[in-house]
Amino acid sequence: MSTTETASATSSTASVPVIGHWVDGGHRASTSGRTAPVFNPATGAVQAEVALADQAEIDAAIASAQAGFEIWSGYSIAKRQTVLFAFRELLNARRGELAEIITAEHGKVLSDAMGEILRGQEVVELATGFPSLIKGAFSESASTGIDVYSIKQPLGVVGIISPFNFPAMVPMWFFPIAIAAGNSVVLKPSEKDPSAALWLAELWKEAGLPDGVFTVLQGDKLAVDGLLTSPLVQSISFVGSTPIAQYIYETASKHGKRVQALGGAKNHMLVLPDADLDLVADQAINAGYGAAGERCMAISVVLAVEPVADELIAKITERIAKLKIGNGAGTDGVEPDMGPLITAVHRDKVSSYVDIAEADGAEIVVDGRGFTVDGHEDGFFFGPTLLDKVPTTSRAYTEEIFGPVLSVVRVASYDEGLELINSGQFGNGTAIFTNDGGAARRFQNEVQVGMIGINVPIPVPVAYHSFGGWKQSLFGDAKAYGAHGFDFFTREKAITSRWLDPAQHGGINLGFPQN
Numbered sequence: 001m002s003t004t005e006t007a008s009a010t011s012s013t014a015s016v017p018v019i020g021h022w023v024d025g026g027h028r029a030s031t032s033g034r035t036a037p038v039f040n041p042a043t044g045a046v047q048a049e050v051a052l053a054d055q056a057e058i059d060a061a062i063a064s065a066q067a068g069f070e071i072w073s074g075y076s077i078a079k080r081q082t083v084l085f086a087f088r089e090l091l092n093a094r095r096g097e098l099a100e101i102i103t104a105e106h107g108k109v110l111s112d113a114m115g116e117i118l119r120g121q122e123v124v125e126l127a128t129g130f131p132s133l134i135k136g137a138f139s140e141s142a143s144t145g146i147d148v149y150s151i152k153q154p155l156g157v158v159g160i161i162s163p164f165n166f167p168a169m170v171p172m173w174f175f176p177i178a179i180a181a182g183n184s185v186v187l188k189p190s191e192k193d194p195s196a197a198l199w200l201a202e203l204w205k206e207a208g209l210p211d212g213v214f215t216v217l218q219g220d221k222l223a224v225d226g227l228l229t230s231p232l233v234q235s236i237s238f239v240g241s242t243p244i245a246q247y248i249y250e251t252a253s254k255h256g257k258r259v260q261a262l263g264g265a266k267n268h269m270l271v272l273p274d275a276d277l278d279l280v281a282d283q284a285i286n287a288g289y290g291a292a293g294e295r296c297m298a299i300s301v302v303l304a305v306e307p308v309a310d311e312l313i314a315k316i317t318e319r320i321a322k323l324k325i326g327n328g329a330g331t332d333g334v335e336p337d338m339g340p341l342i343t344a345v346h347r348d349k350v351s352s353y354v355d356i357a358e359a360d361g362a363e364i365v366v367d368g369r370g371f372t373v374d375g376h377e378d379g380f381f382f383g384p385t386l387l388d389k390v391p392t393t394s395r396a397y398t399e400e401i402f403g404p405v406l407s408v409v410r411v412a413s414y415d416e417g418l419e420l421i422n423s424g425q426f427g428n429g430t431a432i433f434t435n436d437g438g439a440a441r442r443f444q445n446e447v448q449v450g451m452i453g454i455n456v457p458i459p460v461p462v463a464y465h466s467f468g469g470w471k472q473s474l475f476g477d478a479k480a481y482g483a484h485g486f487d488f489f490t491r492e493k494a495i496t497s498r499w500l501d502p503a504q505h506g507g508i509n510l511g512f513p514q515n
């Protein structure tokens with residue numbers, strides 16, 4: 001199974017294939033007449049068009065998911081678990097195919113694509129243990145002859161709307177748990193890299209999941225709005241930029257749905273003077289330029305507590321010079337460290353933030369604007385960029401750039417750095433680098449951020465903890481996966497039960513029941 005096969009299973013125009021939906025357990029060509037281009041970011045070529053669903057397609061996808069739910073929720077725990085284990089085994093054996101699909105549409109290097117699959121697979125593995133995680137509770141003899149117990153039931157059809165930057169991992173934050181708990185899923189992937197979702201759908205089918213339990217609806221705002229407003233859709237799990245996350249949260253809530261909406265980020269690394277600067281420089285490079293900075297947990301600001309800034313900037317600059325940038329597929333004979341950005345439009349937006357920083361008085365230490373790769377002149381490349389003395393009033397500091405741009409802000413003290421982090425609009429991730437345990441402990445207590453690294457630059461929690469930020473980085477009260485995931489995708493019932501012989505019946509009593 002490859003991207004081409006996936007795409008050609010739907011339909012094709014004269015020049016490029018059209019990527020369609022996955023409904024009722026099979027590929028479905030679109031009849032909407034609306035499409036969007038899917039690029040190969042390394043070459044700049046349009047490699048496919050993706051269908052954008054119309055209302056009839058949205059309704060058909062949701063109706064199929066409702067039918068799938070009615071079948072799947074009736075499966076025993078043991079039968080559901082068998083399917084999950086089969087899915088895990090297939091993913092384990094074949095994930096290399098998925099990595100190639102991700103790289104071809106997203107542009108990230110193959111090893112990084114594999115990394116995102118492995119982090120998603122962790123959630124699949126967690127979900128295989130679902131029986132012990134969704135079992136209810138039982139209190140015998142809560143009152144004389146009365147037992148009280150709770151059961152956790154699936155919600156029904158659940159919607160997942162995902163961003164371009166993790167086309168496999170982000171959907172996998174949600175769907176393994178949703179499906180394990182007995183729900184059916186409609187996934188609306190990013191229109192920029194839509195094929196990973198179809199590959200995962202084929203894998204579910206092979207694992208034995210009944211038709212209609214996993215649906216892929218390709219589309220744009222129309223498809224999203226269809227999910228947000230459909231009375232059949234019970235919950236929405238969204239990951240993307242903050243303005244859209246807020247819109248999703250408000251609209252889905254207004255339509256009576258359970259909603260978790262994860263937004264954007266601006267993650268700071270606070271470097272105390274006692275830190276090991278070689279370790280810090282390595283980690284700043286990995287966390288700032290990995291996936292070309294297109295990670296919601298990327299480090300985009302280094303807060304250097306003086307006097308470390310000059311030495312740290314020298315070490316980061318030295319390392320930038322050694323980075324290899326090129327086609328993430330490694331077709332040039334070597335796997336680069338960093339691939340291109342997702343589109344030309346996004347590359348130009350990243351570039352404009354460097355212009356803004358410069359105009360606002362920042363020093364450009366390494367300039368990635370206008371960067372090209374030999375033989376890939378039309379690819380959407382942007383070179384690793386390092387800015388110093390970025391004014392904290394600049395939009396280049398206050399807004400998310402989502403590209404390979406590291407900004408250094410020099411601060412005089414821990415307190416000044418902490419204040420900057422806490423006054424920002426986002427609260428996704430942050431990290432402190434120090435050898436002082438007391439300072440690190442104070443930081444974890446005082447910082448207003450959802451995920452914190454201590455000498456760890458990208459603190460994405462393991463699957464059995466939960467992922468989510470604070471402030472404008474998460475709308476709603478449920479994080480992704482871990483215990484939050486199982487709570488989000490189940491609904492609890494409490495049952496009070498009494499079995500009595502007729503002789504023990506207490507007769508008529510209109511008083512409020514007491515213990």
Ligand code: NAD
Binds near residue numbers: 190
């Ligand atoms: P995006 O918000 O543009 O798109 C996300 C999804 O929303 C896509 O499926 C898209 O089709 C849909 N969408 C876009 N515009 C819409 C509209 N007007 N109405 C309804 N739906 C709409 O985000 P993106 O560019 O794909 O992804 C990058 C963003 O995602 C960054 O801001 C990044 O920080 C964020 N992100 C956050 C996390 C997290 O865990 N907090 C993880 C990954 C990415």
